[in-house]
Amino acid sequence: MAPIPPFAVEQWMDEYETKCKYQMAETCCASISINELVELSDNKQIKPSDLIDLSSAQGYGTTRGSNELRNNLSALYSSKVGTPLSPDNVLITPGAIAANHLVLYSLTGPGDHVICHYPTYQQLYSIPATLGAEVDLWKSNPANNWLPDFESLKSLIKENTKLIILNNPQNPTGAILPRSLLQKIIDLAESKQITILSDEVYRPLFHGITPMDKDFPPSILSMGYKNTIVTGSLSKAYSLAGLRVGWIASRSPEIIEECAKTRDYTTISVSQLDQSVAAFALSQDTIHSLLSRNIQLAKANLELLERWIIKHDEYCSWTKPVAGTTAFIKFERDGKPIDAAALCKDLQEKTGVMILPGDVGFGEEFKGYVRVGYVNKTEIVKESLEEMRKYMRKGYDDLPLSA
Numbered sequence: 001m002a003p004i005p006p007f008a009v010e011q012w013m014d015e016y017e018t019k020c021k022y023q024m025a026e027t028c029c030a031s032i033s034i035n036e037l038v039e040l041s042d043n044k045q046i047k048p049s050d051l052i053d054l055s056s057a058q059g060y061g062t063t064r065g066s067n068e069l070r071n072n073l074s075a076l077y078s079s080k081v082g083t084p085l086s087p088d089n090v091l092i093t094p095g096a097i098a099a100n101h102l103v104l105y106s107l108t109g110p111g112d113h114v115i116c117h118y119p120t121y122q123q124l125y126s127i128p129a130t131l132g133a134e135v136d137l138w139k140s141n142p143a144n145n146w147l148p149d150f151e152s153l154k155s156l157i158k159e160n161t162k163l164i165i166l167n168n169p170q171n172p173t174g175a176i177l178p179r180s181l182l183q184k185i186i187d188l189a190e191s192k193q194i195t196i197l198s199d200e201v202y203r204p205l206f207h208g209i210t211p212m213d214k215d216f217p218p219s220i221l222s223m224g225y226k227n228t229i230v231t232g233s234l235s236k237a238y239s240l241a242g243l244r245v246g247w248i249a250s251r252s253p254e255i256i257e258e259c260a261k262t263r264d265y266t267t268i269s270v271s272q273l274d275q276s277v278a279a280f281a282l283s284q285d286t287i288h289s290l291l292s293r294n295i296q297l298a299k300a301n302l303e304l305l306e307r308w309i310i311k312h313d314e315y316c317s318w319t320k321p322v323a324g325t326t327a328f329i330k331f332e333r334d335g336k337p338i339d340a341a342a343l344c345k346d347l348q349e350k351t352g353v354m355i356l357p358g359d360v361g362f363g364e365e366f367k368g369y370v371r372v373g374y375v376n377k378t379e380i381v382k383e384s385l386e387e388m389r390k391y392m393r394k395g396y397d398d399l400p401l402s403a
């Protein structure tokens, strides 16, 4: 096994997030309390204290995940599809980060070739590489709304390609892989019996595209190819990162068994209390109002961010996100990329606003880029943008350009 590289995004977050005044690097929709969750629900009989059964003994419970939670997830992946997904095809994990790790640990190793959609959450390409797999990056094209090119995916395929890893919607760009492209990826993978892992942790937070649109991407699990795996969680689109509840779902019982075998060594089971709240959040009574709160929040805040970018278009450019919680913005001066780490450090020091440097978090080729998380509370986004406006007038001209 190769030495594990530092997880750059998580390290930057650890270092700066507790010191900031305005959090504009947050990738979760504004987090909510249990009280707020209950208030949002259409079930007006329930009280916050009902979410947890104080009299039930706290054993391990159903080790693969509570029946109630897996039933709710199975319903989520079964709606609008001919073949329902059985709850047995879902494994509950402590967050999507553990879900991804279990899938990658279970399916990749020396002798395997893996292709990973890029830029994305570093875990998705660093872990297979650490486990000894050969990894190629399938790059999104910033000049084409971050759409990666299908022909270049085809050219990356090798005899031993085992896994294609996607992140849809994509962190950090907020772009999507549209339905037509997903279909082509599936046809290619199926013809060569390559498994697809799609990290759908930002699903279903779509705010710039609707299900009526022909490009609207369904979950990869709903597209008819058995060897597909989805990872997801309550953290991003559902505002409940503190629960640490995520999942692996697949149409293939063999893949689920392979992941369960690994999971026995790391997890046994996930907290009964957390799963109980998670099941309530994903229940029919609650999920729709929770998502509609977050989609509205994303739309309103993105409009503020867009106005800010238009005002500063001498220095910034972007492709407006259509989904998820993050925007990838390029900062330049005199046509050259700014030193993004210097910008992020100086901005936070002088104003308290935290954003994250793209080349530090996502790879050296993203010089001048910063990742902004814009689905925090609107008041925070407004105040941050105001601080950033003042900073652009006073501090920006003194920043170094990227080396």
Ligand SMILES: Cc1ncc(COP(=O)(O)O)c(C=O)c1O
Binding pocket: 027, 094, 095, 096, 097, 098, 100, 121, 167, 171, 199, 201, 232, 233, 234, 235, 241, 245, 246
């Ligand atoms: C693409 C992606 N996958 C997975 C995760 C992990 O999320 P969690 O473990 O909170 O579910 C993140 C967190 O930022 C992410 O951006």
